Amino acid sequence: MITILDVAKEAGVSAATVSRVLNNKGGVSRITVELVYQAVDKLGYEPNIQAQSLRKKETRTILVLVPNISNPYYAHILSGVSDTTRALGYSSFICNTRGETEQEREVLDLLAKRRADGAILLASELGSNWLLEYAEKYPIVQCSEFDPNIPIPHVSIDNYNAAREAVRFLIQLGHKRIGTISSTNNYLSTHLRLKGYRDELAEAGIPVMEHNIYYADRDYNFKSGKKAAKAVLAQENRPTALFCISDVLAQGAIVGAQEMGFDVPRDLAIIGFDDVEQTTIYHPYITTIAQPCYEIGKKGAEMLCQSLLNQQDGKPAQSTSAHEVILPHKLVVRESAAKRINLLDFPAY
Amino acid sequence: MITILDVAKEAGVSAATVSRVLNNKGGVSRITVELVYQAVDKLGYEPNIQAQSLRKKETRTILVLVPNISNPYYAHILSGVSDTTRALGYSSFICNTRGETEQEREVLDLLAKRRADGAILLASELGSNWLLEYAEKYPIVQCSEFDPNIPIPHVSIDNYNAAREAVRFLIQLGHKRIGTISSTNNYLSTHLRLKGYRDELAEAGIPVMEHNIYYADRDYNFKSGKKAAKAVLAQENRPTALFCISDVLAQGAIVGAQEMGFDVPRDLAIIGFDDVEQTTIYHPYITTIAQPCYEIGKKGAEMLCQSLLNQQDGKPAQSTSAHEVILPHKLVVRESAAKRINLLDFPAY
DNA sequence: TAAAGCGATGAAAACGTTTTCTAATTTTGT
DNA sequence: ACAAAATTAGAAAACGTTTTCATCGCTTTA
Numbered sequence: 001m002i003t004i005l006d007v008a009k010e011a012g013v014s015a016a017t018v019s020r021v022l023n024n025k026g027g028v029s030r031i032t033v034e035l036v037y038q039a040v041d042k043l044g045y046e047p048n049i050q051a052q053s054l055r056k057k058e059t060r061t062i063l064v065l066v067p068n069i070s071n072p073y074y075a076h077i078l079s080g081v082s083d084t085t086r087a088l089g090y091s092s093f094i095c096n097t098r099g100e101t102e103q104e105r106e107v108l109d110l111l112a113k114r115r116a117d118g119a120i121l122l123a124s125e126l127g128s129n130w131l132l133e134y135a136e137k138y139p140i141v142q143c144s145e146f147d148p149n150i151p152i153p154h155v156s157i158d159n160y161n162a163a164r165e166a167v168r169f170l171i172q173l174g175h176k177r178i179g180t181i182s183s184t185n186n187y188l189s190t191h192l193r194l195k196g197y198r199d200e201l202a203e204a205g206i207p208v209m210e211h212n213i214y215y216a217d218r219d220y221n222f223k224s225g226k227k228a229a230k231a232v233l234a235q236e237n238r239p240t241a242l243f244c245i246s247d248v249l250a251q252g253a254i255v256g257a258q259e260m261g262f263d264v265p266r267d268l269a270i271i272g273f274d275d276v277e278q279t280t281i282y283h284p285y286i287t288t289i290a291q292p293c294y295e296i297g298k299k300g301a302e303m304l305c306q307s308l309l310n311q312q313d314g315k316p317a318q319s320t321s322a323h324e325v326i327l328p329h330k331l332v333v334r335e336s337a338a339k340r341i342n343l344l345d346f347p348a349y
Numbered sequence: 350m351i352t353i354l355d356v357a358k359e360a361g362v363s364a365a366t367v368s369r370v371l372n373n374k375g376g377v378s379r380i381t382v383e384l385v386y387q388a389v390d391k392l393g394y395e396p397n398i399q400a401q402s403l404r405k406k407e408t409r410t411i412l413v414l415v416p417n418i419s420n421p422y423y424a425h426i427l428s429g430v431s432d433t434t435r436a437l438g439y440s441s442f443i444c445n446t447r448g449e450t451e452q453e454r455e456v457l458d459l460l461a462k463r464r465a466d467g468a469i470l471l472a473s474e475l476g477s478n479w480l481l482e483y484a485e486k487y488p489i490v491q492c493s494e495f496d497p498n499i500p501i502p503h504v505s506i507d508n509y510n511a512a513r514e515a516v517r518f519l520i521q522l523g524h525k526r527i528g529t530i531s532s533t534n535n536y537l538s539t540h541l542r543l544k545g546y547r548d549e550l551a552e553a554g555i556p557v558m559e560h561n562i563y564y565a566d567r568d569y570n571f572k573s574g575k576k577a578a579k580a581v582l583a584q585e586n587r588p589t590a591l592f593c594i595s596d597v598l599a600q601g602a603i604v605g606a607q608e609m610g611f612d613v614p615r616d617l618a619i620i621g622f623d624d625v626e627q628t629t630i631y632h633p634y635i636t637t638i639a640q641p642c643y644e645i646g647k648k649g650a651e652m653l654c655q656s657l658l659n660q661q662d663g664k665p666a667q668s669t670s671a672h673e674v675i676l677p678h679k680l681v682v683r684e685s686a687a688k689r690i691n692l693l694d695f696p697a698y
Numbered sequence: 699t700a701a702a703g704c705g706a707t708g709a710a711a712a713c714g715t716t717t718t719c720t721a722a723t724t725t726t727g728t
Numbered sequence: 729a730c731a732a733a734a735t736t737a738g739a740a741a742a743c744g745t746t747t748t749c750a751t752c753g754c755t756t757t758a
Contacts (some may be wrong), residue, residue, distance in 0.1 A: 001463075003744055014708045019746055029706060044463040050403040051744035054713050059399070069427055069443075075419035082445050094418075094443040096431050112395040114350075114714095222630055255631065281571055282604065345511050352714055368716055378736065400714035401739045403743050463744095 002045045011039035022047065029338045053114070058312065062304060064117035065107055069097035074122050075277045077143055080122055080297025088305040090117075093294075099219075101128070111138040118304050121145075125186040139307045143300040145187050153307075153323040155299045157188045162289045162329045163196025163243070166271050167332060169287075170241040171204050173269060173339060179212035179239035181228045181249045183220055193245045193273065212239050216249060226259075233260055233268070240268060241337065247272040247279050250286050254336060260273020266324060269337035271324055285336035292327050351394045359455045360388035366444040371396065372497040402463070407661065410440045411653060412468035413457055416448035423471050423623045423641060426492055429646025430469055432607060437654040439466075448472070454479070460487040467653050469646075470494075488656045494536050494626025502656075502672040504648045508538045511638045512592070515620050518680060519590040519638075520553050522618060522688060528561035528588035530577045530598045532569055542594045542622065561588050565598060574601020576610075582609055582617070590686065596628050599635050603685060618686035629695040633684035641676050648674055 008015045013032060020028050021036040028036075039045075052060045064081055066074045072312035079096065085092045092115055097103040104124070108117050110289075111134065124131060126147050134140060136154045146154035170178050180197045183190050198208050214232050216224040225248060232239060233256070244250040250272030254264050262268050264284050272279065275290035303323065357364045362381060377385075388394075402408045408610060413430055415423045416665050419492065434441045442465055446452040450451050450529040453473070459465050460483065467488035473480060473495050482503045483489060495503035519527050529546045543562070550557050563571040563581050583590060583604070592598040599621030602611050611617050615632050621628065624639035652672065682688075 001744090004746095005744080015745080016708060016710095017706085020707090023746080025747095029705065030708080046458065048403070049459070049462045049464045050399050050408070050743050051713090052746080054397070054399040054403055055744080055746045056713085057713075068627065069422055070424035072419055072421075075424070078418055079445065091442075091444075093440075093755080095440075095505065109395065110398070113398045115398045199396070251630065281600065350714090354714080354718095355702080363714080365717080365739080366737060376736065381736080383742090389756090399715050401716080403745085406743075466720095497719045654726080 002043045007039045008045055009036045009046045010043060017058055061093050061116045063107060063110060063116045064092045064094045066098050066102055066122045067097055069096045073274055076276060077122055077297035078295040080303045082299035084298045090305055108134045117308050120300050120304055122266035125271060126132050126188055133173035139304055141300045141304040143296050147161060147190060153303055155296055155325040157291055157329045158191035158326050160196045163193040165331055166243050166289050167197050167200040170269055177239040178241045179232050181214045181216060181244040181253060184217045185218040190245060197243055211235060222248050222252040225249035226256035229253035229256030229282055233257060242270045244272050245317040247274045247286055251278060265337050271337045275332060287334045287337040290330045290332050295327055351392045355392055356388045356394045360384045361391060370662040408466050410442050410465045412456060412459060412465045412614040413441045413443045414446050414453055415448055415471045418515050420452060424645035425625060425642035426471055429643035430650045433647045433650035439654055456535045457483045466657050469649050469653055475537055477609060488624055488653055490649045490653040492645050494538060502652055504645055504674040506640055506678045507675050509545045510542035512542040514680055515592050515638050516546050516549040519618060524590040526553060526588040527590045530563045530565060530593040530602060532565045539594060546592055571597050573603045574598035575605035578602035578605030582606060591619045593621050596623045596635055596637055602629060614686050620686045624681060636683045636686040637681055639679045639681050644676055
């Protein structure tokens with residue numbers, strides 16, 4: 001292995017000078033700089049990052065914890081994160097934690113072990129107070145999911161109002177019996193979307209029917225949506241519209257409804273959430289609330305790197321000062337729920 | 350920060366002894382071991398990984414280069430890789446390279462900078478001889494894609510025979526005019542699948558019609574498949590079956606065919622490749638060649654870690670000895686191409 | 699003309715481990 | 729009871745950097 005001493009010897013200078021040149025510290029004469037670069041090129045020297053980190057007390061690496069790397073929603077956020085950290089001079093160490101607290105802790109312990117300078121968490125359930133232990137000591141940012149009772153900086157969307165908008169849209173379409181497919185998971189977003197659903201109905205003077213609320217498994221998938229729709233639609237007073245808390249659930253619900261002989265959106269309007277792939281494959285294309293995934297990741301990375309840079313400059317860390325960023329969502333109307341359906345088609349009206 | 354010296358002082362021993370205890374080196378009395386552990390617990394000591402790596406000259410980390418983390422095919426291989434490295438005591442540093450050579454090199458340079466001990470590449474195009482530069486110096490394993498002319502250990506499936514099987518199945522179904530949707534990308538798998546298609550037709554005495562071969566863009570998607578199907582089916586002597594080199598292309602082809610008024614599989618049989626999600630959402634469920642993605646990743650990780658462990662024990666590195674592992678694929682017959690279609694329905698017969 | 703200032707450089711310390719070498723003590727064998 | 733061997737543990741070197749401090753030779757200033 002070529003070390004800085006080999007380079008120093010080749011260039012006829014000291015290691016200190018080589019280091020100064022390579023780190024653009026200045027205070028080195030033009031001619032020496034040239035000599036050093038020549039030696040570096042000639043020997044093909046690459047600095048040892050371990051040694052650098054050890055001495056500089058920083059790794060320029062951040063941890064990214066993602067519960068499920070195969071989920072395209074997370075994958076998009078991940079893209080935003082890794083592009084941005086790269087641009088800011090940091091590497092991102094992506095860790096697939098499967099949502100298991102044990103693995104999450106194990107990864108976060110890498111902060112204490114000094115393998116990384118900070119961490120971005122892509123999802124953590126409500127009530128994970130243990131996170132604070134880490135956030136108090138190290139810079140941490142949460143993307144998309146967070147716990148409002150735990151003061152950790154985060155970036156997300158306004159899930160509550162997004163849900164209200166979605167439901168409002170269904171109401172404006174003329175629907176009165178509106179169901180929802182939620183989940184038993186413990187994410188804040190899930191709770192807020194359900195609350196938004198309830199509140200919007202209430203405000204419109206429509207009573208909330210508990211039998212129109214279906215709770216899919218924690219780790220729901222396409223099949224969960226299908227099952228949910230079949231359960232909800234089999235009821236006497238079946239809903240004419242369904243607000244699903246994710247696109248996969250919506251996709252499943254559409255297929256489930258179709259298999260029962262319903263036409264979407266004529267017999268049943270369906271609206272999803274996320275707008276991440278697979279919404280425009282088969283007709284009806286899915287009407288949904290679009291989240292700015294890439295930007296969520298980007299913003300999160302910016303916040304974290306900013307805080308690291310400040311800390312480095314000796315400024316206050318303010319890691320736990322609960323900085324909150326809310327990015328705009330957007331209702332995108334496609335086919336699974338859209339205007340101009342003729343409600344007279346429904347015998348109930 | 351708590352260092353090993355703090356622990357040593359607390360336990361009333363030397364740093365060397367603490368190190369010995371923590372690394373299970375033996376040669377330390379029962380009582381001292383106990384003292385050390387107590388001190389570690391009391392102070393909450395976590396060893397500094399940078400310092401360890403620097404001294405031990407190993408990082409216990411491997412690089413994983415993936416061109417597109419959002420692609421579920423890669424995501425599954427990734428799962429296999431990261432589960433396995435974890436089990437073997439290594440961390441995996443996942444890097445999204447977007448398939449850009451420049452980024453790939455930048456990441457692989459981390460090997461020279463000693464941030465990682467080896468690398469797994471999930472895809473690299475044919476003719477990337479520059480890779481050998483790295484493979485000669487560091488342990489590298491390729492998963493799924495590789496270049497047969499470059500002696501780097503790899504794990505893959507038998508793409509050639511898998512393609513032949515797929516086409517043979519279509520022939521057995523009675524099809525004579527069989528097209529394929531390939532791609533202009535430069536992956537070995539793409540070439541082999543096309544060659545398998547040609548050879549199987551030839552062996553069956555069916556002339557290969559060049560106008561029945563469609564080349565989708567390098568980074569094809571669902572829409573490419575749709576476009577491809579529409580182009581191929583618009584021809585005079587349209588094929589009655591289509592072999593697609595991936596499931597997304599097959600999915601697109603199905604929708605394209607349907608939009609043109611064809612029924613799949615009655616009017617057109619379609620077979621895909623990979624069997625990774627989205628093959629069983631809408632009917633017709635997609636008939637495809639299933640790849641053991643998770644196992645590919647697992648095997649690749651095992652090979653790499655094994656080679657690292659050997660190297661560590663001073664055994665020959667044999668990094669470039671072109672170890673090759675071929676895992677079994679499987680034809681899974683679903684609906685988009687299946688027996689018992691009545692060929693008399695086709696006016697051409 | 700001496701003092702001060704400045705630019706360029708090197709020696710050495712520091713970062714936090716692991717490992718080698720050596721020494722002290724205990725155990726074992728005869 | 730004594731030499732040899734084994735066990736336990738510490739001091740110090742090593743890993744490859746960066747950074748502090750000191751030095752040296754110049755130029756500038758009064």
